[in-house]
Amino acid sequence: MPLLEVARLTVRFGGLTAVSALDLSVEERALVALIGPNGAGKTTAFNVVTGVYAPSAGAVRFDGREIGGEPPHRICARGIARTFQNIRLFRSLTALENVATALVGARRSGVRDVLRAPGWRGREAALADEAHALLERLGLERFADAPADALPYGEQRRLEIARALATHPRLLLLDEPAAGMNPAEKEALAALVGRLRAELGLTIVLIDHDVSFVMNLCDRVAVLDHGEKIAEGRPEEVRRDPRVVEAYLGSEAEGAA
């Protein structure tokens, strides 16, 4: 059974159909890319899977369970985490605090925090340790006490990934994780993503514009254009597909065929 299944998903905003009858199936531990020109509906699809929007029609199933229309925090608890196209860190909180927030998520209890029964301090310390460990894994340890908006751009993107990982997801959705990065940074990111899949057993779906970044990294690629899926398959197949080439013609198409 695929971990994520999107069946005939349609999303309409008033008169505009952003996503039309999208079918997508993602197996566990797969690394899938969602590509397509601007406005193709990729982020909208992400937003539906993560609960920001509800589907207008069609179904979204995670681990066999229908999740369409559930609120984002509930979907997060089920094991889906994401990063955003435009970085959405908690800017005035430190890097550590950004991650720690996600570690706690919905499991906080105001009552326990106020009363501080024995064991509270131990739990707090454990959380802090885990947060530090995550930062370390992503090479951000030295920024632990820096406010998130003070981090350099590339590090901010990695912090967003660290924060997403703090929710212990099974499925990670990365929305343009390499945007604004130079080739060296992109290579490092690609290596990181690959490592995360291997070490944490994650299933990853990512959106990106940079076709070559995606080609070398992913198992499968799905191509969206004007809300519809126009191609899907292994990277080499998709790259040669004439419909894909045409969709990208006229928009920035780094290395597309």
Place this chain on the structure above:
Amino acid sequence: MENFLQQLLNGITWGGIYALIALGYTMVYGVLKLINFAHGDVYMVGAMTGFYAAHALGFASDPSLVGFAVTLLAAMAVCAALGALIERVAYRPLRRRGAGRLAPLITAIGVSLLLENAGQLVFGADPKFFPALLESRELVRVGGVAISNIQAAVLATALLLMAGLEFVVMRTRFGRAMRAVAYDGPAAALMGVPVDRVVMGTFVLGSALAAAAGILVGLSNPKIDPLMGIMPGIKAFVAAVLGGIGHVPGAMAGGLLLGVVETLVSGYLSSTYRDAIAFVVLIAILLYRPTGLFGSPQAEKV
């Protein structure tokens, strides 16, 4: 039946006044996305200015249409200047800094408090009696409903001013610029629209209308005091939200509607709850249709 019509007339009259004040709120919100809490107090300053001007110019003891008109214009001019001053000193620096939405709101509250308290100091906290610039007499009786010349003056002035504003907004270059800034400020700036001047002009227009409302209220309800702007200010704001904040015809409609509803409910049910009606309406709109009767929803892009 005649009582109902009489109440309706009263409601429309009050509605016109709320509409005049509401227009200022809605225009400023349209261009700045700011709730100008101080607007109700500008209305108060208008009434006070009228009071002093009428006495100084001798119209207080010698009522006449000319006296009314001159007082009206004087008050509008003074408040137009006040509005411009407030914008320049309190709001523009925040805009320069890109201060977000919260800081201007807090500043607006501060300016409002300042006007009220300075008003108490300068004008004295005790209520004054607005001079009768027009000698009150019954103008006409239509089917048992009496229309006094004062009510006629209030309605006529309000309608004229609203028509004038509608003309400015829809038919002049300035109005077009205003609508452009309200629609998309940054884009308008990029297209060469002088945003600062448009904003200032918006404040000028809105404040002038509020001043007019102050004079009209002074005519019909002569007791004026430095805190008189608080309640009508809030109610006019509710009216603006009711019509769809940022939407000019909406503010007019909202004002009239609120005036009528308030007068009818207070007349037929209970007058002690008169002030509460506006708040109940406010809560109802915010919960069920926050964009108001004519407004359009704005979605956030994720």
Place this chain on the structure above:
Amino acid sequence: MRTAVAAALCVAVLAGLDALLPQLLNPYYLTILTRIGVAVIAAVSLQLVNGFTGQFSIGHAGFMAVGAYVAAALSVYAGAGWLAGLASALPLPLARGLYFPVPLVAGGLAAALAGLVVGIPALRLRGDYLAIATLGFGEIIRIAILNVDAVGGARGFSLASPAHPGLDLRYEGFGISYAVVLVAVAVVARLVYATGGLAFRAVREDETAAESVGVPTTRVKVEAFVVSSFFAGVAGALFAHSEGYVHTNSFSFLRSFEIVVFVVLGGLGSITGAALAAAVLTAAPEVLRGLGEWRMILYSVLLVATMLLRPEGLLGRRELVPVRLGARAGGARAAP
């Protein structure tokens, strides 16, 4: 263990001051101290919602009114009997000390309930709309109370029981008043400066991102609102029992604005900042006699000037005593 020790220390100090201060200070100054306490509780509780959760609420006085009136009504219509009963068996100061927390808690709970009722619909709104809705609710509450004859209506309500005339229901003890202040500050600080408390600030920073990492934003906002309303109610109850008389005029939106001023001037996001601002701005006009009508002008000028010159307020988001989330420290100032 640390909590217990700190708590014991506080109790000792407060008990000492409670006994000592009436000997040293003129009753007028004791009243001022209580007013300061009320202001601090109101400001610190509002800070939770406005500063930490980023929800701009400007109807706080409405919840203070609920607390004040419920507490007063309880004392007048039922509490007097309990107090009389206690006083017949125990020395009067002890009886009063035992009784007094009851109306305080009752006022707080009533206000918390009001907070829940108001919060659930209102917190669906954002930014300006939320502000206006809270303002509206605050006024609706005030007008509603004004129309209840049983609590005096437009005449105001005196803390005098018809069944027990002569029984003094007022309470101005420094000890309990400031114990409540400390509890309020401690609760807010503990809530916010725990790892779980990051949720409040996450909601402030970016609701969408907060939701995406599992923070149930609506629940968090409501929680902040309810806790905040509880303490507003307690502050109101304290005020009622200290003055001995309540009138809705004390709880108009002007009072709400005044508390907003404390929070903004002290720094949106600083508990100590809000407390300091509340204390200073409440004490100053009393101490500087003759400032009278200039007080509000001063407030408004300060508010505008602060927004223009130092928008982050006095302490910004920092506390007087630095608080760090970490493996060891993770505590708030003087966390008892």
